[in-house]
Amino acid sequence: MFRAQRVFDGSRLLPALLVLVTGCASIPPSVSELPAPGGSIELEDTPFYPQERYQCGPAALTTVLVKSGATVSLDEIVDKVYLPGRQGSLQFELLAAVRTEGRLPYQVDGTLDAIWRELEAGRPVLVLQNLGVAAIPSWHYAVVIGIDAGRGEIVLRSGTDRRRVTRIRTFLHTWRRGDYWGIVVLEPDELPATADRSRYFEAIAALEQTGRAEEAAVAWRTALGNWPGDTVALFGLANALFALRDYRAAEEAYRDLLERDGGAVVARNNLALALAEQGRYDAALQEIGVALSQSRDAALERELRDTEATIQRRKAGGQ
Amino acid sequence: MGFEKARGALTRLISVSIICMGFAQVAPAGMIGTGYLLEDESRAASISRMDILLARADVARQLEAFGVDRAMVMERLDALSTAELLELEGKLDSQVAGGDIIALIGAVFVVLLILELVGVTDIFKSF
Numbered sequence: 001m002f003r004a005q006r007v008f009d010g011s012r013l014l015p016a017l018l019v020l021v022t023g024c025a026s027i028p029p030s031v032s033e034l035p036a037p038g039g040s041i042e043l044e045d046t047p048f049y050p051q052e053r054y055q056c057g058p059a060a061l062t063t064v065l066v067k068s069g070a071t072v073s074l075d076e077i078v079d080k081v082y083l084p085g086r087q088g089s090l091q092f093e094l095l096a097a098v099r100t101e102g103r104l105p106y107q108v109d110g111t112l113d114a115i116w117r118e119l120e121a122g123r124p125v126l127v128l129q130n131l132g133v134a135a136i137p138s139w140h141y142a143v144v145i146g147i148d149a150g151r152g153e154i155v156l157r158s159g160t161d162r163r164r165v166t167r168i169r170t171f172l173h174t175w176r177r178g179d180y181w182g183i184v185v186l187e188p189d190e191l192p193a194t195a196d197r198s199r200y201f202e203a204i205a206a207l208e209q210t211g212r213a214e215e216a217a218v219a220w221r222t223a224l225g226n227w228p229g230d231t232v233a234l235f236g237l238a239n240a241l242f243a244l245r246d247y248r249a250a251e252e253a254y255r256d257l258l259e260r261d262g263g264a265v266v267a268r269n270n271l272a273l274a275l276a277e278q279g280r281y282d283a284a285l286q287e288i289g290v291a292l293s294q295s296r297d298a299a300l301e302r303e304l305r306d307t308e309a310t311i312q313r314r315k316a317g318g319q
Numbered sequence: 320m321g322f323e324k325a326r327g328a329l330t331r332l333i334s335v336s337i338i339c340m341g342f343a344q345v346a347p348a349g350m351i352g353t354g355y356l357l358e359d360e361s362r363a364a365s366i367s368r369m370d371i372l373l374a375r376a377d378v379a380r381q382l383e384a385f386g387v388d389r390a391m392v393m394e395r396l397d398a399l400s401t402a403e404l405l406e407l408e409g410k411l412d413s414q415v416a417g418g419d420i421i422a423l424i425g426a427v428f429v430v431l432l433i434l435e436l437v438g439v440t441d442i443f444k445s446f
Contacts, residue, residue: 084387096395133434205357303351
């Protein structure tokens, strides 16, 4: 482990070395995709948390969280994402920590254009770079805060550098080796600048699974604003309302969905439970009956039978 | 020695039962989560509650083995989605862990320095 500086001018070496690197130096296509070829953008008000040894993950994550308005300290984030035995942080745990702050982690498309659009929307992009090469990896999280397309440069909050300027070319090499992995932190009522429906929906569903129903409900409503009447988003909204114990509103959302897709067996199963929660057991059992007549899947049918039994038990117990 | 062993077993037992309780809070009985519609249907149906419980227990053990403070293990576990848990099960040691870890030796250093100078790598000012 050491630090090194560029202490001599490498340009004289270049001609001799070009042969060596052509094999791995193909330029990713995304350079040319920038919407404004000569333009530049930089989110100068992005905070800076210089990293401690190995802790680029917590530092980068705190940077994007605080930029999105979360009140969180670097120490808290270290506790949530740093893995001492690996001297680093896992991508999944960064996503998880974003959720614990009531926000939505969204993985952007792996293009410079996607980064540009998020920057335009005021969101810096947390990226995974491999600063080394595949055989000798040096994994690093940093935050892209600006692009200067005219000068071919990208600006990062990185490690202990408040404003690290890297050539776009070089950045794209390091980002490619990180599988073009990059995330933005969204407030639940924000849409990503370039929203991929299924990736965005999965991100919201993860909020639901981790007990963040309130934020999930807001996010599903936001999704419905962009994809009106989308049955998955309606199902998500209904489930979030159910988890919030607003059974009346959940019922309405399930019915709205079933009006659009009468064969949505899973929605009918949950509708039955929402009715049972309101003490309307007969109506609930009727819905389960319909769902059972529609189900073509053995595993799903077992679920429906379980639900039916649960509702019958509760009806008999009068509770 | 015998005492230590027994205590270890007991701790494991207790931590498993706490994990079960944590899971029970997440989904009400009978509810089918939104993830079901996002997953490939056959895969969604094949993931049982037991699979999820086992994945949680495994990831908890790994987090602790990699030095996460006991008090934080549950909180970190709860923040992971089902897909993430299943993805991490048994694989914590092979996942990418961003943290600037690099060990360099002689010839490797020279190659990296060359790659750095032509803009392929970006290691030397990074930490």
